[in-house]
Amino acid sequence: MSDRTADDPETYDAxxxxxxxxxxxxxxxxxxxxxxxxxxxxxxxxxxxxHHNRYPGARCDIESMDxxxxxxxxxxxxxxxxxxxxxQPELLRYLNHVxxxxxxxxxxxxxxxxVSAGFDDAADGWTVRTDTGRALRARWCLxxxxxxxxxxxxxxxxxxxxxxxxxxxxxxxxxxxxxEGKRVGVIGTGSSGTQLIPIVAEQAxxxxxxxxxxxxxxxxxxxxxTEAESAVWKSEYxxxxxxxxxSGFGHNQPQNDRRHADMTPAERLAELESRWxxxxxxxxxxxxxxxxxxxxxxxxxxxxxxxxxxxxHDPEVAELLSPRGLPFGTKxxxxxxxxxxxxxxxxxxxxxVRSAPVQEITATGLRTTTAEYELDVIVFATGFDAxxxxxxxxxxxxxxxKTLAEAWAAGPRTxxxxxxxxxxxxxxxxxxxxxxxxxNMVNSAEQHVEWxxxxxxxAHHERIGRIEATADAEAAWTTxxxxxxxxxxxxxxRNSWFHGANVPGKPQVFMPYLGGVGEYRRRxxxxxxxxxxxxxLTSR
Ligand code: N01
Numbered sequence: 001m002s003d004r005t006a007d008d009p010e011t012y013d014a015x016x017x018x019x020x021x022x023x024x025x026x027x028x029x030x031x032x033x034x035x036x037x038x039x040x041x042x043x044x045x046x047x048x049x050x051h052h053n054r055y056p057g058a059r060c061d062i063e064s065m066d067x068x069x070x071x072x073x074x075x076x077x078x079x080x081x082x083x084x085x086x087x088q089p090e091l092l093r094y095l096n097h098v099x100x101x102x103x104x105x106x107x108x109x110x111x112x113x114x115v116s117a118g119f120d121d122a123a124d125g126w127t128v129r130t131d132t133g134r135a136l137r138a139r140w141c142l143x144x145x146x147x148x149x150x151x152x153x154x155x156x157x158x159x160x161x162x163x164x165x166x167x168x169x170x171x172x173x174x175x176x177x178x179x180e181g182k183r184v185g186v187i188g189t190g191s192s193g194t195q196l197i198p199i200v201a202e203q204a205x206x207x208x209x210x211x212x213x214x215x216x217x218x219x220x221x222x223x224x225x226t227e228a229e230s231a232v233w234k235s236e237y238x239x240x241x242x243x244x245x246x247s248g249f250g251h252n253q254p255q256n257d258r259r260h261a262d263m264t265p266a267e268r269l270a271e272l273e274s275r276w277x278x279x280x281x282x283x284x285x286x287x288x289x290x291x292x293x294x295x296x297x298x299x300x301x302x303x304x305x306x307x308x309x310x311x312x313h314d315p316e317v318a319e320l321l322s323p324r325g326l327p328f329g330t331k332x333x334x335x336x337x338x339x340x341x342x343x344x345x346x347x348x349x350x351x352x353v354r355s356a357p358v359q360e361i362t363a364t365g366l367r368t369t370t371a372e373y374e375l376d377v378i379v380f381a382t383g384f385d386a387x388x389x390x391x392x393x394x395x396x397x398x399x400x401x402k403t404l405a406e407a408w409a410a411g412p413r414t415x416x417x418x419x420x421x422x423x424x425x426x427x428x429x430x431x432x433x434x435x436x437x438x439x440n441m442v443n444s445a446e447q448h449v450e451w452x453x454x455x456x457x458x459a460h461h462e463r464i465g466r467i468e469a470t471a472d473a474e475a476a477w478t479t480x481x482x483x484x485x486x487x488x489x490x491x492x493x494r495n496s497w498f499h500g501a502n503v504p505g506k507p508q509v510f511m512p513y514l515g516g517v518g519e520y521r522r523r524x525x526x527x528x529x530x531x532x533x534x535x536x537l538t539s540r
Contacts, residue, residue, distance in 0.1 A: 008137070010134065010135060010136045010137060011036075011136075011137045011138070012035075012036045012037055012038045012136060012137070012138040013030070013035040013036045013037060013138060013139055013140060014030055014035055014036075014037045014038075014138050014139070014140040014141070014142055014456070015037070015038050015039075015040065015126065015128045015136050015138040015140075015141055015142070016030075016037060016038070016039045016040070016142045016144055017039075017040050017114050017117075017128070017141070017142070017143050017144060017145050017394075018039070018040075018041060018048060018143070018144035018145045018146060018149075018390075018429075019039050019041035019043070019046040019047070019048065019099075019108050019110075019144075020046075020047060020048020020049055020050070020051075020095075020144060020146055020149075021048060021049075021069075021095070021441060021442050021445045022048075022144035022146075022429040022430055022445040022448065022449060023039055023041070023048070023142075023144035023429070024039075024046060024095065024098055024099060024102075024104055025069065025071065025445060025446060025449045026039075026142055026144055026429060026449045026452070026453070027039050027104050027107055027108070028071075028102045028104060029449055029450065029453040030453060030456070031102075031104075031107065033453065033456070033457055033460075035456075037107055038107060038108075038109065038136055038138075039104075039107055039108040039109070040108075040109050040112045040113075040114050040128065040130060040136070041108055041109065041110050041111075041112060042111070042112065042113040042114070043110065043111075044110055044111050044174075045092075045096070045110060046095055046096060046099045046104075046105075046108065046110075047091070047092045047095040047096065048095075048144075048146050048149065049146060049148060049149065050088055050091040050092045050095060051092060051095075052149065052151075052170055052171055052172070053088060053169060053170055053172065053192070054088055054172035054173075054174065054176070055088075055167075055169040055172045055192060055195070055196050055379075055381075056176075056177075056196055056199040056200065057195035057196045057198065057199045057336075057337075058087065058088035058169075058172075058192070058195060058196075059083075059085050059086060059087040059088060059091075059195065059220075059222070060085055060086055060091060061085060061191070061220065061280050061281055061334075061335035062085075062251055062280075062281070062440045062441075062442075063084055063085060063251065063252075063253075063280075064081035064083065064084065064085060064086040064090075064225065065081065065225075065230070065233040065240075065252075066240075066244060066250075066251040066252055066440055066442075066443070067086070067091075067251075067440055067441075067442050068081070068094070068442060069098065069442060069446065070237070070241045070443075070446060071446060071450075072098075072101075072102075073237075075098070075101065076234070076237060077234055077237075079094065079097075080225075080227075080230060081225045081230065082224060082225060083222055083223065083224055083225055084221075084222050084223050084224075084225055085220055085222045085280070085335075109130075111132075112130045112131070112132055112134075113130060113131040114128055114129070114130055114131075114394050115129055115130060115131050115394065115395065116128070116129045116394060116395035116396070116397070117129075117141055117394055117395070117396045117397070117426070118395075118396075118397040118401075119397060119398045119399060119423065119424060119425070119426070120137075121399060121400075123137075124139060124424070124425065124465045124466045124538075124540070125137055125138060125139045125425065126138055126139075126140075126141040126425060126426070128141060139425055139465065140425050140427070140456060141425060141426045141427070142426075142427050142429060142452065143391060143426065143427065143428045143429060143431065144429040144430075144445075145390035145391055145394075146390055146430075147384075147386055147387045147430060147431075147432075147436050147437050147441075148170070148383075148384040148386055148387075148437070149170075149384065149389070149390045150170075150384055150385040150389030150390050150393065151168040151169075151170035151171045151380075151384060152168075152382055152383050152384050152385050152389075152502060152503060153168055153380050153382060154187075154380070154382050155504070156358055156360065156361050157359075157360040157361070158360040158361035158362060159361045161361065161362065161363050162361050162362070162363060162364075162365075162378065163363050163364065164364070164365075164375055164376045164377055164378065165177070165376070165377045165378075166377070166378040166379070166380065167377070167378075167379050167380065168379075168380045168381075168382070169188075169192040169193070169196060169379065169380070169381045170192070170383075170384060177377070178203070179200050179203035179204045179377065180203050180204075181204075181205050182203075182204050182205055182376040182377050183204065183205055183206050183208075183365075183374055183375050183376045183377075184200055184204040184206070184207050184208070184375065184376065184377045184378075184379065185207075185208045185209075185210060185365070185366055185373060185375040185377070185378045185379070186200060186207065186208070186209050186210065186378075186379045186381055187210045187353075187358070187378065187379070187380050187381065187382055188210075188212075188380060188381030188382040188383065189209065189211045189212075189213070189214065189215060189334075189381070190215060190331070190332065190334060190381065190383055191332060191334045191335070192381040192383070193209075193381030194215070194217045194334040194335075194336040194339045195334075195335075195336050195337075196379065196381060197209055197336075197339065197342055197348075198336065198337060198338040198339055198341070198342045200379070201342045201345055201347065201348050204347070205347065206347050206348075206349070207347065207348045207349070208348075208349050208351055208373050208375070209343075209348065209349070209350050209351065210351050210353045210358060210366070210368075211320070211321075211350060211351065211352060211353065211354075212353050212354050212357075213323070213326075213331070213354065213495070214320065214321050214322060214323040214324070215323055215331050215332075215333075215334055216283075216301070216304050216323055216328060216329075216331075216333055216334065217333075217334040217335065217336050217339045217340065218276070218279055218280055218281070218282070218283055218304075218333060218334065218335050218336075219276070219279045219335075219336070219337065219339075220279050220280050220335045220336055220337050221277070221278065221279025221280065222279075222337055240252050244440065244443050244517075245443065245447070245517070245518065245521060246517075246518035246521070246522075247516070247517060247518055248285075248516040248517060248518065249281075249284075249285075249435075249438065249439050249440060249516070249517060250435070250439035250440035250442075250443030250444055250517040251439075251440040251443065253278075253280075253281065253282055253285055254282075254285065255285040255288070256271055256285060256286055256287055256288060257288050258287065258288055259287060259288050259289045259293070259296065260287040260289055260290070260293060260295060260296030260299060261289075261293070261295070261296070263287075268287075268299065269303075271286055271287070272286055272299075272300065272303045276303075276304075276307060279335070280335045281333055281335060283300065283304070283328075283329075283333065284329055284333055286300055287300070290328070290329065291327075291329055291330075291488050291489050291490070292487060292488050292489065294327070294489065297327045297328050297329070297489055298327075298328075300328045300329075301323065301327070301328040304328065305322040305323075307340075308321050308322050308340055309322075311340040311341055311344075312340050312343050312344060313344050314343075314344075317343050317350055320350055320352055321340060321343065321350065326492075326493045326495070327489040327492060327493055329489075330489055330490050330492065330493030330496060330498075331493065331495075331496045332437075332496070332497075332498075351368065351371075351373070353368055356368040356369045356370040356371070357369055361378070366378065382502075383497055383502050384497065385503045385506070386437070386497040386498075386500070386502075386511070387412065387431070387432040387436070387437070387497075387500075387511045387512070388408065388412050388432055388500070388506075388511070389503070391404060391428070391431075392404070392405060392408075396423070396426070398420070398422045398423035398424070398426070399422050399423070399424065400422075402422050404420065404423065407420060407421075407422055407423070408507075409507070410507050410509070411500070411507035411508070411509030411511070412431075412432035412433060412509065412511055413433075413474055413475075413478045414428065414431060414432060414433035414434075414469070414474060414477065414478070415433075415469035415470075415473045415474045415477045415534055415535070416433065416434065416469075416477060416520075416523070416524055416527070416534075417430070417431045417432060417433030417434025417435075417436065417448075417513060418431070418433075418434065418448065418451070418452065418469075418524075419467070419468065419469030419474075419535060420469060420474070421468065421469045421470060421471040421473075421474040422468075422471075423468070423469075424466045424467060424468035425466060425467055425468070427452050429445060429448045429449065429452070430444050430445055430448055432511040432512065433477060433478070433481055433511070433512075433513055434448065434512070434513050434520065435512060435513050435514075435515070435516065435517050435520050436512050436513075437498075437512050438512045438513070438514060439517045440517075443517060444517065447517075447520075447521055447524070451524055451525075451528065454528065455467065455528070455532060455535075458532075459537070462537070462539075463539055463540050464537045464538065464539055464540065465538060465539065465540035466536075466537070466538040466540075467532070467535050467536070467537055467538075468535065468536050468538075469534060469535055469536075470534055470535070470536055472534075473533075473534030473535070476534075477534075480515075481510070481513055481514075482509075482510065484513065484514045484515045485510040485514050488514055490510060490514065491510070494508060498510055498511060498512060499511070
């Protein structure tokens with residue numbers, strides 16, 4: 001159903017930026033509708049997050065049976081996940097399989113970074129420029145650039161002097177890294193650090209973990225996926241996928257609908273113990289009000305501190321590992337295997353860099369305000385310029401040459417996390433303002449892709465050439481986003497990447513939508529039914 005001439009080989013109906021979960025499915029959907037599409041991917045392979053995050057221990061903390069595409073019934077029946085939580089190599093194999101299965105590769109340019117995207121008012125289309133010197137023109141520009149794709153290395157003085165090896169978890173070398181016999185320092189104890197640390201500890205001569213803020217880490221309770229378990233999932237996929245789509249977080253973990261105050265002490269303890277045993281992110285759903293009621297939240301936090309004390313032999317180390325002063329879950333809950341146990345090893349030292357901050361990297365290690373550490377390898381598990389980082393690195397210019405950086409100077413503003421006023425025909429997939437990082441990303445990616453694909457099909461049939469979020473709709477959505485977040489405990493803990501606090505100078509705004517996947521989908525579908533209310537649709 002191409003609406004463009006094929007005369008110019010660099011003219012397309014749509015350009016998609018990124019070939020991760022969102023970008024691959026977006027490409028597939030548009031090809032199926034007959035569009036001319038090009039995908040531009042900066043990495044040397046498809047897979048997005050799972051292409052870049054190859055650090056030892058990297059695995060998903062949403063169950064594989066949920067964290068997978070639902071659009072291809074045969075695929076979801078055929079594919080056999082080997083573990084409850086798939087590790088990075090298996091996820092990358094899966095995404096490569098999808099690319100081959102749907103013959104997507106001929107439409108993807110790898111090793112091609114988009115440097116700018118400019119809207120042409122007269123042509124109602126975008127010109128997308130790459131670091132390889134190409135200029136692609138397309139009516140629709142679809143940003144599938146990921147929420148956690150720009151590695152954030154802190155600006156610590158002296159890194160250029162370090163004579164050892166340093167790495168960031170989010171840009172891990174394909175050939176891998178050996179820690180055998182090495183003195184290793186890991187900076188950062190978020191989701192990446194807590195997965196990596198136990199594995200590095202097994203290999204290194206000595207591991208120093210530099211912790212600034214303790215976070216809660218649940219035991220993943222990972223295990224091999226049995227055929228019987230997989231068969232049950234597969235037979236129940238219609239109900240389970242439907243449930244995920246209308247749930248709070250886009251997956252099938254059970255939610256306790258009872259409030260903490262409505263349960264007896266024995267019931268509360270039984271609930272918390274069963275969530276600990278279930279592992280992973282189950283604790284986030286222990287009580288209906290765990291993220292809105294301070295008492296429910298603190299009860300959960302104290303239960304977890306008790307578990308840390310049970311596992312970690314040295315009471316001082318246990319206390320240092322116990323999060324204090326920030327509500328449970330307001331920094332992303334981590335999920336790992338053997339994390340707390342690792343600190344019982346004689347060859348692992350926990351260093352508190354809150355009380356004695358890192359001052360500089362030296363030629364041979366790292367110096368805090370109170371001590372010096374000799375290191376052969378430094379691993380930065382220091383997170384990402386999240387949600388806006390990949391977009392802010394592209395020079396995006398909308399109507400009248402206005403830049404996205406100007407439009408978002410005080411933080412990202414979107415309508416539904418999909419459209420931006422002043423930037424017609426540009427769509428963000430799982431961008432800021434949508435549930436994205438507060439959900440099973442694959443579920444949210446599918447919902448965005450399908451919603452955008454339906455809109456583009458509608459535009460084609462109705463001969464619409466320009467679609468733009470109105471300023472009013474964007475303002476109302478931005479207010480709604482802040483209102484929803486304001487009703488939760490997240491508003492009390494601003495020191496997280498959810499707020500942009502981990503990147504110096506970044507505007508501090510709570511970026512994802514907390515209203516839930518089901519509610520978000522209901523609203524988006526209702527807007528579509530109302531002829532895409534809040535978007536201005538202009539005929540060609
Ligand atoms: O990054 P993070 P991440 N000196 O930002 C510390 C997803 N994910 O890569 O809290 C010392 O969470 C920082 O300390 P503080 C998931 O959504 C999922 O681990 O700022 N420390 C913190 O401890 C996750 O939330 C999976 O005080 C410094 C750490 O570095 C998101 O990705 C796996 C520092 C950064 O933690 C990001 O996770 C991996 C400094 N100068 C990731 N700068 C799974 O599915 C930063 N830190 C399991």
